[in-house]
Amino acid sequence: MKRSFLLLLSLGSVASAVPLLGTPGSFFESGLCRTYRCSLSSRESLGGGVVDFRYTLAPERAPQAGEIPEAGPTLSVIRVNNVVTSLGYAQGAQDTLLYPGSYLLKLLSRTFTFAAGSAVSEATLRQLEGRCGEADGQQVEVKVPVGRFTLSCVNSYGEYTNARRVAFRLYR
DSSP states (O other): OHHHHHHHHHHHHHHTTOOSTTSOOOSTTSHHHHHTTOEEEEEEEEETTEEEEEEEOOOSSOOOTTOOOOOOOEEEEEEETTEEEEEEEEEEESSOSOOTTOHHHHHHHHHHHHHHTSOOOHHHHHHHHHHHHHTTTSOEEEEOTTSSOEEEEEEEEOSSTTOEEEEEEEEO
16 A cells, blocks of 8 residues: 555656646646636747747735735746747845745745746745845856756846846746
């Protein structure tokens, strides 16, 4: 019994280890997109078979009566000749973007894990953001455990004092 459970567990982890990057797979039709109720917010042809699809995901919480609805995070999915080559997220921040246990941190960890087909932990993202902040506008990279993909971060200064823009991108 224990042996069959371990076999099923290992099969489940192998089956979920199929990356989105490098395939013609659909982010929009994925279980992740359904879970986070994403919608296509824009599609921009960049030329040469390169298309940037922007998907807005559900906000952390639904608006209460009388509140103005907030948009959720927006992800960028780059396709080259109909193959997914990159997935990214960028946002302005004052101090830090990825607080421990936050909705955004969990969402990005799940999204990059889905795209890479291997775990991109919350700790990895937080460490990358920390290194990114120290790099003063230079790109910082970390190899995703399977070694086929790179997760990068660029921290650029915003228009206000102590404001910055943090951009994460997972690519082949």
